[in-house]
Amino acid sequence: MNMYMLSFTSGNGNVTRTNIQDFLNTLPEVLNWYGVMPYTVLVLMDDQRDYSSPFEGTFINKLTKKFKDDASFLFTSTSREHITGYINKEVWDFINYPKSLR
Numbered sequence: 001m002n003m004y005m006l007s008f009t010s011g012n013g014n015v016t017r018t019n020i021q022d023f024l025n026t027l028p029e030v031l032n033w034y035g036v037m038p039y040t041v042l043v044l045m046d047d048q049r050d051y052s053s054p055f056e057g058t059f060i061n062k063l064t065k066k067f068k069d070d071a072s073f074l075f076t077s078t079s080r081e082h083i084t085g086y087i088n089k090e091v092w093d094f095i096n097y098p099k100s101l102r
Contacts, residue, residue: 001031001098003080004043006063008073015071017041023066029059031100036091042078044098 008020017035024030024043032044045059060075067073080096 001100002045003078003095003098004045004075005040005078005083006043006073006075007040008067008071009039010071012070015067020067023063027059027062028102031102032094032098034091034094036087042091042094044100046100046102 006020008015010016017038020041021033021035024033024041029045030043031046034042036042063073063075078095083095
């Protein structure tokens, strides 16, 4: 399992965090997610399902195909060793003790 941060913006306002989260729920490689800010979602992934880096594999292709006309996004790997900030305890618990919902 690996943690990623997905940040996005909607050029026309049609893509919301709910749209992104609903889409993430359809992907078998996504084990869990946490909406941490209006345009940012932490994504827990089973990279073995993709058989390639999520940056080059089917995850990024699916995301681009679904939202490319309506949103721009950044997708980066993260881990508890490489993340800091000021945010609530529930977010830190998700980062420090990730759990799969699948």
